[in-house]
Amino acid sequence: MHANVKHNVVPLITPGLKVACSQCNLRELCLPFGLSDEDMARLDNLIGGGRKLKRGQHLYRAGEAFESIFAVKAGFFKTDVLTEDGRDQVTGFQMAGEILGMDGISTEAHTCNAVALEDSEVCLIPFTELEMLSSEIHSLQHHLHKVMSREIVRDHGVMMLLGTMRAEERLAAFLLNLSQRFNARGYSPAEFHLRMTREEIGSYLGLKLETVSRAFSRFQDEGLISVQQKHIRILDIPRLKTLLAPPDGRLG
Template sequence: MQTAYIEAAIAPIQIMRRQARGDMPTTLTVATPLKTLCSACHLKDLCLPCGLAPNDQERLDGLMFGRRRVTAGQTLFREGDRFQFIYAVRSGTFKSGITLKDGREQVTAFHMAGELMGLDGVAHGKHASAAIALEDAEVCAIPYANLSELAAGNANMQHIVGRLMSREIVREHSLMMLLGSMNAEERLAAFLLNVSQRMKARGYSASEFHLRMSRAEIGSYLGMKLETVSRTFSAFQAQRLLEVDKKHVRILDMAGLSRAFEMRVQ
């Protein structure tokens, strides 16, 4: 059975290659110069430069970056692809997932602007999951070899890279907690509170937002059947915790939703 990962087109990455004055143009790639450096990006407090000193941000600006627009439904990288880049989401939303033996999709993460993808490839040199755009999006591609070289002589950069990898571990641990110890209402409440916090961190409303993922994708991520996801949304509406209009969600009672998920959401 072919899956969406196989059917969707791969989005090629174009890397900026700096040329010395007088060099002949390379025929390897054609790239559009970046309009915004990392140090000047509006997402720098959420992304890779977060916590870097100004001089370290300048070093990061000196790396070869690529930028790529990815259309809704397009695959950025597939499970098993050779690991080359860490991808910073500049705009839009992505899902990560794996293909199970029976051909079903298991969603493992959702990624918003300012978040990184692709770190699953560090361990074995191949991506352990696929990344697909849920809407028209744009990413910055950071060559991992260049980033590692920069970090090798910079303790602060080593700390930042280590923190990013730790963030991935924490995210996976949170998913295991959702799947292993919570009922349906707790899982959905935790998911919605997490989205709320992430939207707030980006300067958007914490109580009203549009979910870019489908109910089936939410169910795959939370380990719930589609019918259970829909029924739990309806239950939250009946309790006046939410108003839902298709993918548009308005949280009416944040405290009540938090009570449905008694643990603290990180």
């Protein structure tokens, strides 16, 4: 009775196998998107072996030298930024097929922490080698740029969320985003298991954990979702979506 329930075809994870983009079920979501077989073989060649992490382990920490980016092969991560004065902001949650570590390129050092929220596995992509290969393979270069750009666009979405939405709107947006991403990976969009705590959700959404908890309870009372600890079932996706679009709209 545990989420996530597979609801259709795509077999997702083949744990224990040697990393190889050409064999990976995530290739359409990940860096090798659109490469020819030949080019994919060259990419395979530069990608370092996979690395497994236990829940709670850091993939990298702020300040560490930047050498690679990472593709999530299985599992679930959070990234967060910590300032000297003790502020802590979760900047994202990453799942299979998503790329981690691009923040480190600018300063040659990671600027945030990446932590596995469940037992996970990543592919290691040495960045200098990736740049070299992408000079030769135009579609790889372009796709890398798209991935980085997509991250910028995603960040703008988070700014929108933090800057303009109230607590329940933020949580609705968060749930719908997770739902859509699980769906894209062949999991149920309606029923899933949260890997993060209320506090981590709160940090991501700019809310306190109590506020997150209350919003969950309210959604449950209203029949939008059912919540049992970390197990979420979305009962009414359309109505959840309407929470994001104020009916009359502060359209000023």
